[in-house]
Amino acid sequence: MTTTTAPPAASTPSGAADPGRPYRRSPLTWIREHLLAAITVVVFVFMLAPNAVILWMSFNQPIGKFDYDWNRFSLSAWKNPCATNEMCHSLGLSVEIGLIATLVSTALGTMIAFAMVRHRFKARSGINSLLFLPMAAPEVVMGATLTALFFNTIGPGSLGFWTITIAHIVFCLSYVVVTVKSRLAGMDPTLERAAQDLYATPLQTFMKVTLPLVAPGIGAAALLAFALSVDDYIITAFTAGNMETFPMYIWGSVQRAYPAQIDVIGSLMLICTMAIIALSQILGRARNARR
Amino acid sequence: MSSNDVLGRGTGGDLRLAGLTKRFGSFTAVDHLDLTIPQGSFFALLGASGCGKTTTLRMVSGLEAPSEGRIFLGDDDVTERKPHRRPVNTVFQNYALFPHLDVYENVAFGLRRRGIKDVKQQVADMLDLVELGHLARRRPSQLSGGQQQRIALARALINQPQVLLLDEPLGALDLKLRRQMQIELKRIQTEVGLTFVHVTHDQEEAMTMADTIAVMNSGRIEQMGSPADLYENPGTTFVANFLGQSNLIPGTVEGVRGDVVTVTAHGQRLTLPADRCRTDTGAVILGVRPEKVRLAPAGSALPPGVNALAGGVVSDASFIGVSTQYLVRLPSGEELAVFEQNTGCEIQRPGTEVVVHWDPSQSFGLDGSQDIEAGADLDEESAA
Numbered sequence: 264m265t266t267t268t269a270p271p272a273a274s275t276p277s278g279a280a281d282p283g284r285p286y287r288r289s290p291l292t293w294i295r296e297h298l299l300a301a302i303t304v305v306v307f308v309f310m311l312a313p314n315a316v317i318l319w320m321s322f323n324q325p326i327g328k329f330d331y332d333w334n335r336f337s338l339s340a341w342k343n344p345c346a347t348n349e350m351c352h353s354l355g356l357s358v359e360i361g362l363i364a365t366l367v368s369t370a371l372g373t374m375i376a377f378a379m380v381r382h383r384f385k386a387r388s389g390i391n392s393l394l395f396l397p398m399a400a401p402e403v404v405m406g407a408t409l410t411a412l413f414f415n416t417i418g419p420g421s422l423g424f425w426t427i428t429i430a431h432i433v434f435c436l437s438y439v440v441v442t443v444k445s446r447l448a449g450m451d452p453t454l455e456r457a458a459q460d461l462y463a464t465p466l467q468t469f470m471k472v473t474l475p476l477v478a479p480g481i482g483a484a485a486l487l488a489f490a491l492s493v494d495d496y497i498i499t500a501f502t503a504g505n506m507e508t509f510p511m512y513i514w515g516s517v518q519r520a521y522p523a524q525i526d527v528i529g530s531l532m533l534i535c536t537m538a539i540i541a542l543s544q545i546l547g548r549a550r551n552a553r554r
Numbered sequence: 555m556s557s558n559d560v561l562g563r564g565t566g567g568d569l570r571l572a573g574l575t576k577r578f579g580s581f582t583a584v585d586h587l588d589l590t591i592p593q594g595s596f597f598a599l600l601g602a603s604g605c606g607k608t609t610t611l612r613m614v615s616g617l618e619a620p621s622e623g624r625i626f627l628g629d630d631d632v633t634e635r636k637p638h639r640r641p642v643n644t645v646f647q648n649y650a651l652f653p654h655l656d657v658y659e660n661v662a663f664g665l666r667r668r669g670i671k672d673v674k675q676q677v678a679d680m681l682d683l684v685e686l687g688h689l690a691r692r693r694p695s696q697l698s699g700g701q702q703q704r705i706a707l708a709r710a711l712i713n714q715p716q717v718l719l720l721d722e723p724l725g726a727l728d729l730k731l732r733r734q735m736q737i738e739l740k741r742i743q744t745e746v747g748l749t750f751v752h753v754t755h756d757q758e759e760a761m762t763m764a765d766t767i768a769v770m771n772s773g774r775i776e777q778m779g780s781p782a783d784l785y786e787n788p789g790t791t792f793v794a795n796f797l798g799q800s801n802l803i804p805g806t807v808e809g810v811r812g813d814v815v816t817v818t819a820h821g822q823r824l825t826l827p828a829d830r831c832r833t834d835t836g837a838v839i840l841g842v843r844p845e846k847v848r849l850a851p852a853g854s855a856l857p858p859g860v861n862a863l864a865g866g867v868v869s870d871a872s873f874i875g876v877s878t879q880y881l882v883r884l885p886s887g888e889e890l891a892v893f894e895q896n897t898g899c900e901i902q903r904p905g906t907e908v909v910v911h912w913d914p915s916q917s918f919g920l921d922g923s924q925d926i927e928a929g930a931d932l933d934e935e936s937a938a
């Protein structure tokens with residue numbers, strides 16, 4: 264290591280600190296320079312505090328049925344995450360519905376996004392606004408409407424797993440379309456022309472150029488769809504019949520009991536999400552480093 | 555077709571466009587193009603922005619279906635053939651390098667799509683040709699504009715297409731790099747011997763690089779020929795103004811005697827060779843390039859047989875070293891541009907009365923019914 268000698272004071276631009284004398288700045292400057300950092304910290308605390316509380320309370324040994332007040336540290340909830348049979352069953356149901364809804368809505372939504380961006384057809388702008396409707400409509404209205412629809416088509420007795428799944432696909436679809444569409448719209452169409460020009464068949468063009476370039480958008484859309492489906496309460500409650508998904512279980516348990524295991528599941532979800540994000544970043548960095 | 559390979563690459567031959575037309579709705583972007591581009595030539599399609607150059611290239615590469623007309627490669631009619639089945643490659647206007655692939659994979663893309671497994675040697679050779687072998691593992695976003703341009707070229711050339719289409723390949727580069735790449739491109743074309751169809755709006759670029767230039771205007775070919783041909787003997791006011799600079803003087807044909815056409819303009823008699831005059835009666839536009847025009851002090855003796863316009867006054871003189879550029883105002887109010895080589899002759903001050911004169915064989919005559927200003931403003935626009 265070589266040390267660089269400081270240039271003579273005369274050549275430093277005015278305002279730069281002179282190492283010989285303590286440099287005084289007005290407190291206003293200090294505030295201005297640190298305001299952004301301070302606000303950032305406050306916002307992060309605001310956003311992350313609930314998560315921290317969940318993690319914290321998951322290690323609680325609650326007195327009674329409600330894990331609301333800190334009693335003492337315990338691992339018992341973590342050792343036995345399925346507090347009741349219903350809880351893990353409802354969680355399994357939510358994940359199952361979430362996976363199916365994600366798969367179907369991502370596949371369908373991606374295709375719709377391609378159609379909307381790549382093809383000019385008559386009803387295009389009309390369909391575009393219709394796609395926004397499920398996002399814009401209040402969930403209660405959507406839920407009530409869907410119940411009415413299912414009642415009048417397949418009958419009241421049929422509410423359950425498939426009606427929840429269909430309802431979830433319906434509202435996830437809009438989000439998938441919007442997410443994939445924005446990625447597609449930002450893609451240079453000459454890239455696909457270039458691929459065709461370089462002897463790629465339409466299928467090869469899609470697999471080698473279009474898909475890799477749109478993949479991040481599709482991935483983001485799938486994650487969003489899964490998150491939306493797993494945590495939906497309102498529409499699910501309308502279409503569930505006598506099924507109980509995880510959000511419904513939690514909502515119900517607030518009235519009966521609130522075991523620490525709910526916080527364990529919440530923490531696990533949080534940890535999984537962060538692990539996925541960290542993994543994707545590590546992979547991305549490794550790929551960059553390889554060049 | 556028996557001698558053709560998988561791409562239908564024939565034994566070679568010219569690229570021929572016959573009545574090629576493209577309409578977008580009621581707008582005709584390319585209008586009945588008839589062109590033959592000889593195999594192995596460096597052909598430039600020159601025209602202002604929006605005249606239909608890119609559309610023409612897209613039809614040749616198969617990325618756009620023509621509304622009418624046919625495209626032939628040698629004896630093969632390729633009009634209906636899909637782009638990936640044509641032995642034609644393109645260097646796109648914005649390069650269109652694949653951002654998710656590195657330089658090596660970009661260059662290898664065409665070979666891999668044709669099922670060639672061992673691409674290593676070819677890619678290395680091609681990267682050497684464009685002198686970028688050391689950047690093989692970079693992503694396109696990590697390259698400069700000039701480097702991206704050369705990768706785009708390598709990616710197309712590696713396939714040894716029958717025709718290479720270049721869509722304003724140097725348009726995004728700064729002037730110095732552009733001049734350098736012009737020489738480079740010309741070298742590569744000579745080396746590989748493929749047919750290059752080079753689209754540009756820069757007339758200087760077209761002139762320095764191409765064997766043949768087609769000047770395009772509003773979807774039509776105005777004129778086609780060698781650079782010297784187009785410059786010395788433009789066929790329309792558009793070509794005369796778009797390619798370099800021209801003095802265009804409206805006049806009337808007085809008569810044709812033998813191979814000499816006599817014209818009156820501003821009350822003075824001028825002549826030009828009949829084979830350089832595109833009309834033989836009525837209104838004519840007589841043109842002469844500024845560097846062919848000489849100045850003489852008023853009243854001095856002129857060489858016999860020259861075309862002369864008397865009564866001019868120098869309105870502007872700018873000395874730029876190798877030459878002096880004059881503007882001479884004629885009594886009619888018209889201004890002529892005169893470039894005089896710096897061969898030691900005296901510089902005429904503004905206000906001096908002069909006679910402008912030139913060798914009649916250096917004039918050209920155009921149909922007088924055209925817009926005399928056509929193409930003039932476009933040239934300035936693209937030069938800027």
Ligand SMILES: Nc1ncnc2c1ncn2[C@@H]1O[C@H](COP(=O)(O)OP(=O)(O)O)[C@@H](O)[C@H]1O
Nearest residue numbers: 578581583601602603604605606607608609610
């Ligand atoms: N897909 C299209 N739809 C409608 N008009 C188009 C389309 N592509 C090109 N044009 C029009 O055709 C004309 C020629 O375009 P282009 O071939 O790109 O010109 P150039 O490459 O010479 O600048 C332009 O006026 C352009 O607006």
Ligand SMILES: [Mg+2]
Nearest residue numbers: 607608647721
């Ligand atoms: Mg263009």
